[in-house]
Amino acid sequence: MKKGEASPEVLTKKELIYLPINxxxxxxxxxxxxxxxxxxxxxxxxxxxxxxxxxxxxxxxVNQREAAQIPLCxxxxxxxxxxxxxxxxxxxxxxxxxPFSYLPEADLYDMALQVKVxxxxxxxxxxxxxxxxxxxxxxxxxxxxEIAQEVDxxxxxxxxxxxxxxxxxxxLLSGQPYVATARAVEDSLVYAIPKVIFEPLxxxxxxxxxxxxxxxxxxxxxxxxxxxxxxxxxxxLTQDANRTLLFREEDVIELKPHxxxxxxxxxxxxxxxxxxxTEYKVGSIVVANEQxxxxxxxxxxxxxxxxxxxxxxxxGLVTTVMNQPVQTVQAxxxxxxxxxxxxxxNIRHLVVTEDGTPHSRFVGIYSEHDVLxxxxxxxxxxxxxxxxARSVAELAEIRDRAEDLLHAYLQQEISVDFITSAAxxxxxxxxxxxxxxAQAALQAEGLEAPAQSFCWLSLGSEGRGEQLLxxxxxxxxxxxxxxxxxxxxxxxxxxxxxxxxxxxxxxxGFAHCxxxxxxxxxxxxxxxxxxxxxxARWIREPEPKALMHGTIFFDFRAGYGDTRLSEALTTYLxxxxxxxxxxxxxxxxxxxxxxxPLSFFKQFIVERGGKHKDGFDIKLRGMMPLADAxxxxxxxxxEGGYVNTAERYARLAELEPVHAALFEEAAMAYELMIRYxxxxxxxxxxxxxxxxxxxxxxxxxxxxxxxxxxIDELQSIIRTRFSLNFFGS
Numbered sequence: 001m002k003k004g005e006a007s008p009e010v011l012t013k014k015e016l017i018y019l020p021i022n023x024x025x026x027x028x029x030x031x032x033x034x035x036x037x038x039x040x041x042x043x044x045x046x047x048x049x050x051x052x053x054x055x056x057x058x059x060x061x062v063n064q065r066e067a068a069q070i071p072l073c074x075x076x077x078x079x080x081x082x083x084x085x086x087x088x089x090x091x092x093x094x095x096x097x098x099p100f101s102y103l104p105e106a107d108l109y110d111m112a113l114q115v116k117v118x119x120x121x122x123x124x125x126x127x128x129x130x131x132x133x134x135x136x137x138x139x140x141x142x143x144x145x146e147i148a149q150e151v152d153x154x155x156x157x158x159x160x161x162x163x164x165x166x167x168x169x170x171x172l173l174s175g176q177p178y179v180a181t182a183r184a185v186e187d188s189l190v191y192a193i194p195k196v197i198f199e200p201l202x203x204x205x206x207x208x209x210x211x212x213x214x215x216x217x218x219x220x221x222x223x224x225x226x227x228x229x230x231x232x233x234x235x236x237l238t239q240d241a242n243r244t245l246l247f248r249e250e251d252v253i254e255l256k257p258h259x260x261x262x263x264x265x266x267x268x269x270x271x272x273x274x275x276x277x278t279e280y281k282v283g284s285i286v287v288a289n290e291q292x293x294x295x296x297x298x299x300x301x302x303x304x305x306x307x308x309x310x311x312x313x314x315x316g317l318v319t320t321v322m323n324q325p326v327q328t329v330q331a332x333x334x335x336x337x338x339x340x341x342x343x344x345x346n347i348r349h350l351v352v353t354e355d356g357t358p359h360s361r362f363v364g365i366y367s368e369h370d371v372l373x374x375x376x377x378x379x380x381x382x383x384x385x386x387x388x389a390r391s392v393a394e395l396a397e398i399r400d401r402a403e404d405l406l407h408a409y410l411q412q413e414i415s416v417d418f419i420t421s422a423a424x425x426x427x428x429x430x431x432x433x434x435x436x437x438a439q440a441a442l443q444a445e446g447l448e449a450p451a452q453s454f455c456w457l458s459l460g461s462e463g464r465g466e467q468l469l470x471x472x473x474x475x476x477x478x479x480x481x482x483x484x485x486x487x488x489x490x491x492x493x494x495x496x497x498x499x500x501x502x503x504x505x506x507x508x509g510f511a512h513c514x515x516x517x518x519x520x521x522x523x524x525x526x527x528x529x530x531x532x533x534x535x536a537r538w539i540r541e542p543e544p545k546a547l548m549h550g551t552i553f554f555d556f557r558a559g560y561g562d563t564r565l566s567e568a569l570t571t572y573l574x575x576x577x578x579x580x581x582x583x584x585x586x587x588x589x590x591x592x593x594x595x596x597p598l599s600f601f602k603q604f605i606v607e608r609g610g611k612h613k614d615g616f617d618i619k620l621r622g623m624m625p626l627a628d629a630x631x632x633x634x635x636x637x638x639e640g641g642y643v644n645t646a647e648r649y650a651r652l653a654e655l656e657p658v659h660a661a662l663f664e665e666a667a668m669a670y671e672l673m674i675r676y677x678x679x680x681x682x683x684x685x686x687x688x689x690x691x692x693x694x695x696x697x698x699x700x701x702x703x704x705x706x707x708x709x710x711i712d713e714l715q716s717i718i719r720t721r722f723s724l725n726f727f728g729s
Contacts, residue, residue: 115192
């Protein structure tokens with residue numbers, strides 16, 4: 001056994017005491033933020049069996065058929081009762097997390113009977129990079145597990161697993177050694193699901209297969225040997241290489257293979273194979289015998305790596321460059337099944353044969369490109385389609401499909417950070433194409449674009465990169481100052497452009513702003529000098545309407561065009577705030593203007609009348625105080641380049657380490673509210689702003705109440721920092 005690894009001691013039912021496993025969400029681990037903890041939470045009970053205290057060592061294995069989790073037990077317990085008790089609790093935990101939530105109760109329970117519980121002390125290794133794959137896949141029940149890769153002799157963290165996350169899947173499916181190391185960051189309990197149980201479940205239940213085939217979403221830790229075109233496309237929307245995407249339900253449908261297969265014979269030369277590939281403009285060629293049974297496959301990559309580097313002669317036999325044995329499947333496979341096979345063997349092409357083996361005639365071929373084309377709802381594919389759309393109707397259809405995808409992500413409990421990033425990329429691509437189409441339409445009318453550059457500004461939640469629902473628009477247009485003689489014509493062109501784009505956005509589901517804060521309004525369609533004049537007036541004369549405009553327009557983000565213009569405006573904003581002196585105090589006072597989210601008796605403050613009667617305004621009373629505080633504090637630090645609320649709090653945590661824990665909790669609270677509002681909006685078909693407290697379960701209500709505590713603490717810091725107890729109060 002290697003140094004640092006846990007000793008896999010087995011705990012029998014005679015030695016079993018109490019395992020503090022969080023089966024039902026009742027126990028919170030030590031990493032849980034304070035706002036999710038109940039005050040004065042009791043410590044974890046000691047491990048005990050009867051009156052005898054027993055120490056559980058790292059790596060302890062508890063088989064469900066041999067032991068049950070019980071707080072206290074006296075005397076012998078029947079093995080059947082033990083098995084049933086622990087299996088039930090295990091199933092209760094697993095059904096809270098996809099893809100186990102897709103399983104029927106009977107299959108979930110049968111799997112739970114086979115699950116082993118492993119306990120790891122902080123710093124214990126669960127598996128090491130390069131070790132042979134074990135026969136289990138792991139689910140984190142409690143604690144934290146870090147996944148890291150050895151790069152140039154040092155461990156580089158690539159993911160941090162949280163409760164419910166699955167890891168070790170890639171090695172189990174491929175049978176290859178682990179490509180990363182899993183280490184317990186703190187004392188952790190891990191469920192080990194045997195391969196003999198796990199693989200049949202994927203084959204039996206398409207939704208489970210889809211979940212893994214689509215890229216191991218919702219925190220699934222997977223590291224692949226090579227990036228590949230398929231994975232690169234999925235990474236278009238995020239810098240995190242371990243965040244991946246889900247398929248839709250319909251991706252369990254059959255994937256049609258290409259029936260026209262380009263092939264050659266084993267006695268053909270590499271040159272002849274290359275000429276055939278060039279003639280038919282394909283990226284691969286099947287090598288088949290006289291009976292048309294596939295014996296190998298050659299790809300363009302093989303040509304480059306082996307022939308282009310001189311390792312293999314171009315006049316040698318094609319068998320010297322082909323990949324063998326060829327991987328084959330039978331026709332009728334689903335998208336999920338095809339990707340699973342590709343992933344397992346780390347390949348990009350699958351040959352389809354009559355009986356699914358290499359010992360029958362080939363009848364077609366699958367490629368990664370086929371999967372991407374068939375998938376269609378991959379955000380990267382949607383973005384690509386938006387950029388190539390030829391009509392407003394096509395833009396609207398694609399954006400409707402994106403709406404369904406975002407809703408599915410929320411239901412699958414994918415991280416809000418990832419979902420908002422995907423939504424922002426999709427919306428930016430929509431705006432980008434809408435502008436291009438508007439420019440083309442104006443040119444067709446004979447209206448030439450002026451020489452001045454411009455920048456489309458996204459405002460509000462879209463500006464902050466937090467918009468999941470298609471609410472009303474908040475946007476503006478900023479352009480370079482033209483010569484005085486061209487000012488009128490330039491303004492007229494950009495106003496026409498702004499009107500065309502906002503109309504297109506309306507056709508795609510984004511309603512016109514009731515307050516006309518849009519690029520179609522000449523007031524918000526200005527040259528840089530005009531915007532500077534707006535900002536100067538708001539900051540030098542901070543009356544209530546000016547402060548309101550500040551909360552809207554200070555969250556501007558360049559969604560298209562010349563970003564130098566938006567950067568110049570940001571610099572001017574900071575200079576003005578520093579010059580104005582007391583403006584920051586007025587702005588701070590304004591940040592405290594929203595009413596508290598809870599009453600004196602810690603109940604939700606709801607609307608007393610109107611169409612939203614008995615609804616809780618999560619935007620006004622929960623989200624706006626957090627967004628306002630983040631905007632204010634970062635403006636005070638003169639920090640540009642951060643408009644997203646969670647990113648602002650992350651930066652504040654770096655700038656003010658003494659308050660880092662509070663800022664981290666504020667970011668988590670804000671993302672929690674984004675999720676609740678979006679889910680409510682999708683369910684009600686509206687903005688999601690007003691939530692009926694009775695529609696939330698007890699845990700959701702309590703979690704929100706804990707989250708609101710961060711608002712009180714933040715506002716207390718603001719009052720003290722900006723002396724608001726003595727300033728206009």
